Amino acid sequence: MIEKLNKLFESRVRLGIMAVLAVNDWVDHARLKELLGVTDGNLASHLSALEEAKYVQVRKRFVGKRPNTSYKATAAGGRAFREHLDAIEGLLPKH
Amino acid sequence: MTQNQPHEELARIRGLMDRSTRFLSLSGLSGVIAGVLGLGGAAVARWYMDQNAVVSSNPMTYDAQVLADTYWTHVTVLAGIACAVLVLAVAGAFWFTLRRSRRTGQSLWDASARRLAINLALPLAAGGVFCLALLWHGLPGLVAPATLLFYGLALLNASKYTLDEIRWLGLSEVLLGLVASFWIGAGLFFWALGFGVLHIFYGSLMYLRHERSATSTTEA
Numbered sequence A: 001m002i003e004k005l006n007k008l009f010e011s012r013v014r015l016g017i018m019a020v021l022a023v024n025d026w027v028d029h030a031r032l033k034e035l036l037g038v039t040d041g042n043l044a045s046h047l048s049a050l051e052e053a054k055y056v057q058v059r060k061r062f063v064g065k066r067p068n069t070s071y072k073a074t075a076a077g078g079r080a081f082r083e084h085l086d087a088i089e090g091l092l093p094k095h
Numbered sequence B: 001m002t003q004n005q006p007h008e009e010l011a012r013i014r015g016l017m018d019r020s021t022r023f024l025s026l027s028g029l030s031g032v033i034a035g036v037l038g039l040g041g042a043a044v045a046r047w048y049m050d051q052n053a054v055v056s057s058n059p060m061t062y063d064a065q066v067l068a069d070t071y072w073t074h075v076t077v078l079a080g081i082a083c084a085v086l087v088l089a090v091a092g093a094f095w096f097t098l099r100r101s102r103r104t105g106q107s108l109w110d111a112s113a114r115r116l117a118i119n120l121a122l123p124l125a126a127g128g129v130f131c132l133a134l135l136w137h138g139l140p141g142l143v144a145p146a147t148l149l150f151y152g153l154a155l156l157n158a159s160k161y162t163l164d165e166i167r168w169l170g171l172s173e174v175l176l177g178l179v180a181s182f183w184i185g186a187g188l189f190f191w192a193l194g195f196g197v198l199h200i201f202y203g204s205l206m207y208l209r210h211e212r213s214a215t216s217t218t219e220a
Helices: A012-022 A029-036 A040-052 A075-091 B006-020 B028-052 B063-067 B071-104 B111-136 B140-161 B165-181 B187-217
Strands: A056-063 A066-073
Touching: A012 A029, A012 A040, A012 A056, A012 A066, A012 A075, A012 B006, A029 A040, A029 A066, A029 B006, A040 A056, A066 A075, A075 B006, B028 B071, B028 B187, B111 B140, B140 B165, B140 B187, B165 B187
Parallel strands: none
Antiparallel strands: A056 A066
């Protein structure tokens, strides 16, 4: 059962990012930071790992004069997240 | 590592998903219909006030209005018009949002909808009671600015849980309410602007941004 757990989601931050993106459309950097309570650098490195795995897609644009980066889960990312959740649930003792 | 406490991990994930969910089914069309009804209501109110000459010669002094035995009649009629507009607007908002939530697949009454409703209702209820107090004390001129202010603050409060446009609508209503506080006597005009024009403007914006594009990209 343990083998089914996704290695990429061993980090609490990455799993948290996927949890937020699973139930939202585009979410920007500042809101992710606020929800997860992590630093900018920490969040950025985890996001780029997820981006590399094609689990999230990135959108950069300007809101007024300020750059704004938003993230969204890809179909593959959403699937991987759900499979990981199922795997965690599989670890729970059956009632 | 996470595998050691699957219970806690699941609870954390559930909490995150729950807290971050916004109510996105709010339809822009509900804003447009509310705006049209608001303008209609303002026109009826204007007509009633012209017919009955409900205009104080000096809007800053209310004693004369209160002493007039027609005060409560006028207040009741105007409040009745406002209530009719409110009931119709809420029904319209409900209908368009129900239609939209069927399309997006988001439940109409989930945790995010409840959070939105409570955060909107609390400041609104406080404002409603405050406006009754204003009428009671014979200060009808302050009712329009007060409704705009409390409505704007309620929207601002609720905007964290729904579409971003609601925040801007709330800020605009607050600003308008503040301006109206210094322009007593023009309450109906500001009312038409705040509940009519602003609703139509932001409602159309929400519709164009979220609903038209959403129908064209659903197949993705």
